[in-house]
Amino acid sequence: MEHPYSYPGIEILAFCADSISELDGQIRAARQDLSDGTRIFTLSAKTRRAFDPKAAYRLLWAGTDSDTPAENLDAASEWLKSRQPAAPEPLPCMFFGKNGPEGKLAFLFPGQGSQYPFMARSLIETFTESGPVLEAAEQAFGRNPPLLSYIYPPEKEANVHNLPDAAALQNTDVAQPAIGTISLIMLKILARHQLSADAACGHSFGELTALCAGGLIRDRDFMTLSAARGKLMAEAGETSGDRGGMLAVRAPAETIESLIREHEADVVLANRNSPSQGVLSGPTEEIERMQKVCRQNRIISARLPVSAAFHSRLVLDAADPFREILASIPFFPGTIPVYSNTTGKPYPENEAGARNLLGRHLLEPVNFEDEIINMYDSGIRTFIEVGPGAVLTGLVKKILARHPHNAFPIDGSGGKKPAILDLACALCRSAALGYRVELDKWPEGDKE
Numbered sequence: 001m002e003h004p005y006s007y008p009g010i011e012i013l014a015f016c017a018d019s020i021s022e023l024d025g026q027i028r029a030a031r032q033d034l035s036d037g038t039r040i041f042t043l044s045a046k047t048r049r050a051f052d053p054k055a056a057y058r059l060l061w062a063g064t065d066s067d068t069p070a071e072n073l074d075a076a077s078e079w080l081k082s083r084q085p086a087a088p089e090p091l092p093c094m095f096f097g098k099n100g101p102e103g104k105l106a107f108l109f110p111g112q113g114s115q116y117p118f119m120a121r122s123l124i125e126t127f128t129e130s131g132p133v134l135e136a137a138e139q140a141f142g143r144n145p146p147l148l149s150y151i152y153p154p155e156k157e158a159n160v161h162n163l164p165d166a167a168a169l170q171n172t173d174v175a176q177p178a179i180g181t182i183s184l185i186m187l188k189i190l191a192r193h194q195l196s197a198d199a200a201c202g203h204s205f206g207e208l209t210a211l212c213a214g215g216l217i218r219d220r221d222f223m224t225l226s227a228a229r230g231k232l233m234a235e236a237g238e239t240s241g242d243r244g245g246m247l248a249v250r251a252p253a254e255t256i257e258s259l260i261r262e263h264e265a266d267v268v269l270a271n272r273n274s275p276s277q278g279v280l281s282g283p284t285e286e287i288e289r290m291q292k293v294c295r296q297n298r299i300i301s302a303r304l305p306v307s308a309a310f311h312s313r314l315v316l317d318a319a320d321p322f323r324e325i326l327a328s329i330p331f332f333p334g335t336i337p338v339y340s341n342t343t344g345k346p347y348p349e350n351e352a353g354a355r356n357l358l359g360r361h362l363l364e365p366v367n368f369e370d371e372i373i374n375m376y377d378s379g380i381r382t383f384i385e386v387g388p389g390a391v392l393t394g395l396v397k398k399i400l401a402r403h404p405h406n407a408f409p410i411d412g413s414g415g416k417k418p419a420i421l422d423l424a425c426a427l428c429r430s431a432a433l434g435y436r437v438e439l440d441k442w443p444e445g446d447k448e
Contacts, residue, residue: 016055062424097432103381109206176230183387244309
């Protein structure tokens with residue numbers, strides 16, 4: 001997990017040229033500058049200002065002084081000379097690309113389950129874009145302790161005010177607005193660097209974030225809906241006495257549906273996540289029974305840590321009041337297509353159609369697989385996961401396993417490394433692929 005104040009300053013070295021020999025010359029010159037005593041933050045700023053993603057050849061690296069940039073540049077130069085087409089990434093956090101982008105780019109936004117304590121701490125402390133987002137999030141959350149204290153809980157020995165512990169972040173009423181907050185901060189940081197998408201989609205809760213990213217709903221309305229959705233879903237099922245559960249099943253959808261029919265189970269296939277994974281949703285007893293059925297058929301399954309049977313009739317208590325809140329939220333035409341979990345197609349351009357589709361979202365199954373296939377068919381070739389974790393990146397790779405594509409997250413290490421390093425690597429990878437990235441907007445290192 002990323003811990004407060006545990007991260008170093010991250011630098012980006014970016015090289016571009018119209019030939020391999022010219023690119024190698026730039027790298028060797030930078031290596032010499034380091035040998036002559038030039039500090040890495042000075043060299044980094046110089047290369048970032050000169051970088052052009054439209055150049056024929058591009059090589060970028062992200063790291064710190066302790067990551068031995070000089071040795072890494074030596075390795076990059078040797079790699080270029082060897083011209084190994086089977087090794088697209090010369091070294092960790094180093095990315096090479098040539099010619100233009102292979103297709104259009106999409107942003108993906110994760111749903112509940114991707115949250116973890118201390119997520120994106122270094123981004124919040126580095127980028128000013130986080131301030132307005134946090135302010136809007138806390139206003140929508142409207143509770144004490146504040147949302148930020150759940151995302152960044154104090155150490156046990158320092159918790160003298162009975163603030164939330166790490167486990168509290170798993171609660172649905174906290175997890176959803178927390179994920180939305182971090183995802184929107186990451187989106188704002190990408191906008192700072194002029195990295196934009198041609199389309200967007202999200203998984204379950206993440207569809208709200210995608211609608212915000214696509215301009216269909218405003219930032220503050222997104223925060224209002226995030227807090228309301230989390231609270232309503234946390235309370236779902238209270239009147240019936242059974243909130244139900246969800247079961248992830250590692251099998252094709254056809255196999256899962258066959259088991260449901262064969263055993264006349266009172267469950268639904270709530271998520272079609274990939275060709276080899278789906279999620280069942282339904283009453284607790286039925287979920288437990290289907291887990292035994294999976295075990296008997298030697299099918300791997302696992303209960304999901306959720307508060308209710310999402311995307312099933314058991315969350316009807318949440319759907320009606322959510323639609324009432326939606327009635328007061330204005331919808332806009334949007335700037336890019338936002339794909340729906342329900343239909344697998346872009347949201348309607350008219351306000352009434354978009355509001356109605358989102359109003360059904362809590363009860364309808366999530367067909368993430370068809371969604372990604374339809375986006376691919378529209379020309380999307382690069383999928384960037386914007387938010388905590390890398391769950392969706394893995395699903396996309398399974399869905400498009402037989403098709404050429406790029407899929408990678410902003411939060412690649414899931415907190416094992418500083419989020420700012422993960423972000424730098426994602427920006428470098430995007431620029432190496434030829435997408436527009438204004439690297440001169442990257443925060444400059446310490447000049448002392």
